[in-house]
Amino acid sequence: ARTELSLRTIRHYEETGLVIPSARSQGGFRLYTEADVARLMIIRRMKPLGFALDEMRALLEATDRLDSGEELPAGEREALLARIRGFEQAARRRVEDLRTQLARAEEFATTLADRLTAPSAPAPAADA
Numbered sequence: 001a002r003t004e005l006s007l008r009t010i011r012h013y014e015e016t017g018l019v020i021p022s023a024r025s026q027g028g029f030r031l032y033t034e035a036d037v038a039r040l041m042i043i044r045r046m047k048p049l050g051f052a053l054d055e056m057r058a059l060l061e062a063t064d065r066l067d068s069g070e071e072l073p074a075g076e077r078e079a080l081l082a083r084i085r086g087f088e089q090a091a092r093r094r095v096e097d098l099r100t101q102l103a104r105a106e107e108f109a110t111t112l113a114d115r116l117t118a119p120s121a122p123a124p125a126a127d128a
Contacts, residue, residue, distance in 0.1 A: 003040045005044055013043060014030075016057075018039070018043055018053065018056055018060065019032075019043065020036075042059070042060065042063075043060075046091075048098075049090075049091055049094040049098070051090075055087070058083065059083070059084065059087050062083045066080050066081075066084075
C-alpha cells in the first residue's frame with residue numbers, strides 16, 4: 001500500500017530481479033524491509049519517466065554497490081557516480097519533456113473549454 005504499486009506489479013519486479021522480498025512469512029507471504037520499500041519507490045519513480053527495466057536495474061546495481069559499505073577503488077566509485085549522474089541528467093530531461101507535454105495538454109483542454117463557453121456561430125443560410 002505504501003508504494004501504491006499493485007501486487008501484480010511488485011511480483012513482476014520480483015520476477016525480473018529488480019526487488020526481492022527480504023523474507024517470507026510462515027504462510028508464504030512476502031515480507032519487505034524498509035530498504036525493499038525504498039527500492040520499490042525508486043522503481044515507481046522511474047517508471048513514469050519511461051526508464052526501461054534494464055535501466056532501472058543498472059541504476060539499482062550502481063546504488064547497491066555504493067551503499068554496500070565496502071571500500072571501493074576510487075576509479076570504480078567515480079564510474080558508479082558518473083553512471084548515477086547520467087541517470088539524474090536523463091531524469092531531468094524527461095521531466096522537462098513531461099512538462100512540455102503537460103503544457104500542451106492544458107492548452108488543448110483550455111481550447112476545448114473555450115469552445116464550449118463561446119457563443120455558437122450562426123448557421124449558414126440555406127439556399128432557397
